[in-house]
Amino acid sequence: MTVLTTPASAVRLARQGRPIGEHIFRITLLSSLIIALGFLAMLLIYVVQEGWPRLDSTLWESMPSIRRPETAGVQSGIFGTLWIIGLTALMALPTGVLAAVYLEEYADKTKWYNKLIELNISNLAAVPSIVYGILGLGIIARWLDFGFTVMTGAITVSLLVLPIVIISAREAIRAVPPSIREGSLALGATQWQTIYRQVLPSAIPGIATGSILALSRAIGEAAPFLMLGAATLVRFNPEGVWSSFTVLPLQIYSFISQSREEFHILASAAIVVLLAILLLMNSVAIWLRNRFQKRW
CATH class of the missing domain: 1.20.5 (Single alpha-helices involved in coiled-coils or other helix-helix interfaces)
Structure with a gap:
């Protein structure tokens, strides 16, 4: 025995x-x-x-060129990508988190309109990115007359990643033990105080991880920007939200489509830069997760 x-x-x-x-x-x-x-x-x-x-300083200090690839760079693509990702984070993350809070903490799941919202969010997360590009071209760029600008690109990509942010934030909020809410409410806190001071801080690791994954998808998208008419050869950095722009995926696509070997080497170097930005974003997510993670 x-x-x-x-x-x-x-x-x-x-x-x-x-x-x-x-x-x-x-x-x-x-x-x-x-x-x-x-x-x-x-x-x-x-x-x-x-x-x-x-892979030298010329790569991020010089502008792209189709005549002299040996001295060309991707500075405009780097700045355009940072502009797009920054505005996307400002628009998509607060909206997605607040929508997740409503659906998990306030929404009556027996109501037909809340069920419809949840169904649409799940369906929109699987829609191909080119469809969002068509939406941005027809409504944002032309109907709203925003033109082919940084703002148009950021709004389009925000719509693309918003369902992912909502789904990941809902899962993170749902993972918080009910006893945390019950204890806070028993001590006299209101529902909003419980959410703001107890639930959201406990859900930060999951929300941060899901948000960075959503932005990681956005940083590698090229199809929506092709539909929006973003130029592949831009020799200036965006000066504001109403400026023309390009992004690294478009520049990489343009370099790969050239026949000269020097452009292929330049495209590979630009891919490394894109991966470095992506790795930095993921490192921030890992740091936030480890910094705020709690064991239940």
Whole structure:
């Protein structure tokens, strides 16, 4: 007769009794992870090796050129991308979080209009980005007469990532234990005080992670900007929200479509810059998650 003296011994006994199917399932999952990481590593190694000759200060200090790729850069694409992502964060994140708070904390889920809202949010999260580009072109750029500007691009991309922000924020708010709310309300706090001081701070790690993932999708989009008429060769940085612009994905697409090998090297270097910006954003999300994460 075996005596369970510690939790570790209980875990060991549980592992000894696992069926062979569970071991096969674990091996399959581990193999899938290794294959995915292997392909990602191969892609990163190839891009870095290809763009290494152009990974210097000229890349982010110079403007793009179709005549002299050896001295061309992607400065306008970097600044355009930062403008778009900054405005998208300002518009999509507060709106998405507040919508999630309403749907989780205030909405009556038995009402037909709340069910309709939830259904539409789930459907919009799966809509292809080119559809949002058509929406931005027809309504924002032409009907509202915003033109092909930074504001048009930011609003279009905000609509693209808004369902993702709402869904991730709802999951983070839902993960907060009900006892937190009940304890706050029992001590005399109002519902809004409970949400603002207890629920939202506890949900920050999940909200931050989901928001960065949404912005990470936005930073790599090219289809909506192609529909909006964003130029691929812009030799100036945006001066405001009503200025013309370009973004790194469009510049990379333009360089790849050229026949000269120098443009392909330049495109690989621009991909590395785009990945560096994406890695920085993800690092911020990881820091926020570790800084505010709580164990329940």
